[in-house]
Amino acid sequence: MVYLKRGELAKATDTGIETIRYYESTGLIHKAERNDKGYRLFPPDTVKAIRFIRSCQDLGFTLKEITLLQNLKIEPDQQCGQVKESVDIKINELDKKIRALTMMRKALVTMSDMCIPEASNRSCHFLELLEEVIS
Amino acid sequence: MVYLKRGELAKATDTGIETIRYYESTGLIHKAERNDKGYRLFPPDTVKAIRFIRSCQDLGFTLKEITLLQNLKIEPDQQCGQVKESVDIKINELDKKIRALTMMRKALVTMSDMCIPEASNRSCHFLELLEEVIS
DNA sequence: CTTGACCCTGTACCATACTACAGGCACGAG
DNA sequence: CTCGTGCCTGTAGTATGGTACAGGGTCAAG
Missing domain, CATH: 1.20.5 (Single alpha-helices involved in coiled-coils or other helix-helix interfaces)
Incomplete structure (x- = not known):
């Protein structure tokens, strides 16, 4: 399966596992689908999304600002x-x-x-x- | 008197009056002397110090890092x-x-x-x- | 000699961005 | 079939950087 579980995503992005849940809860990343047992299944491009978030944070953007950046389209x-x-x-x-x-x-x-x-x-x-x- | 009271310092630096006390408490600015009634008396160069702090914050430095910067002398x-x-x-x-x-x-x-x-x-x-x- | 603006202290509260349980189900290796 | 991870939820705690009282003294103008 191409989908990533929470721990896999955490490892792939070098992020705390709880941080992933936090990002999901705040809408910073999309809500993951769930398998029949309730496990989160993240599409692989979530890795990119999280890397983007971390980079922006390094540059001094707040999570709120990052949300705005994500939504920026003309x-x-x-x-x-x-x-x-x-x-x-x-x-x-x-x-x-x-x-x-x-x-x-x-x-x-x-x-x-x-x-x-x-x-x-x-x-x-x-x-x-x-x-x-x-x- | 050249010394500034807390409110004057706050106004001169466009900073919250409580923020001044907070900075003093954390050692980010020197402890002010006191007059006979316990009022803080800040030397005028504290204005510069606080402007420096604010500029650094704008650049994304934490107060901890700013403390280090302040101590940076060769x-x-x-x-x-x-x-x-x-x-x-x-x-x-x-x-x-x-x-x-x-x-x-x-x-x-x-x-x-x-x-x-x-x-x-x-x-x-x-x-x-x-x-x-x-x- | 009172009124309002200032100052004092201590303490509590706030937002942001996590981080750490506790209690419980799931799953694969041995 | 059990042991060790890994995942689930909810909730509580942490650090940073302030911000807001409450309760009380100070001071200068009218």
Whole structure:
């Protein structure tokens, strides 16, 4: 059978078995079908869905936001403009986040570069550096 | 007096007044001195400290991580190498995060571009698009 | 000298995102 | 046929990051 039981899905996605139930209960993944004994049977693409969820979480999205992302689709009908608007907002947010992270990265690189064993006895205070880079 | 009371600090940083007490209790900001009546008196640079905390949170750092960031200082002593190592790890993490966000941004831009009224009757699902853009 | 805005403490509560039982049925290996 | 997993349900507990009182003192303006 191509279907996965809960434990198999958990292993395949390196996720806690209870987490799967939690995701199902919140609607983050589709309700699984059940066999005659009540065991959950997940279609194999649930693996992808869960990997997507975990990746998004790593990027700082909440489960609520991830639900929105999952539902994001543009259909060329009268509602297109609305969806486009929310997509554009999301793009702006991402831009801000990317810029900020890039600045922080720069601060860290500067720090790392300053840290050469032979370097003179200057000391580096991260916060001051970061403030400089950010502002 | 240059010192700020709790409410003043809250206003200056656009933060809940109780949040300030919470940050103080967790050691995220220094314990304020008190006047003779027990009122907290915060030195003015606490404003900066709290802004720093909020910015870092926006970037997806936890309060625990922010504490670590605050303590990150490189002093040219024997521990320099160690600190450099952890800084470099953090840089790698940021790189990954920035790349992933950039890809996600690309997917959204593609979506947004597809949404032109005159465009044909194709419809666009974010997840599929993201997979395309990523791979 | 009272009224309202502020501050104090302790404690309780909230949402999010899990995580851990307890009690019970299912199933395959030995 | 039993032993060890694995699955089921419901419910309770955890950590994080706040948020909201209650009950009481402080302070300055009118």
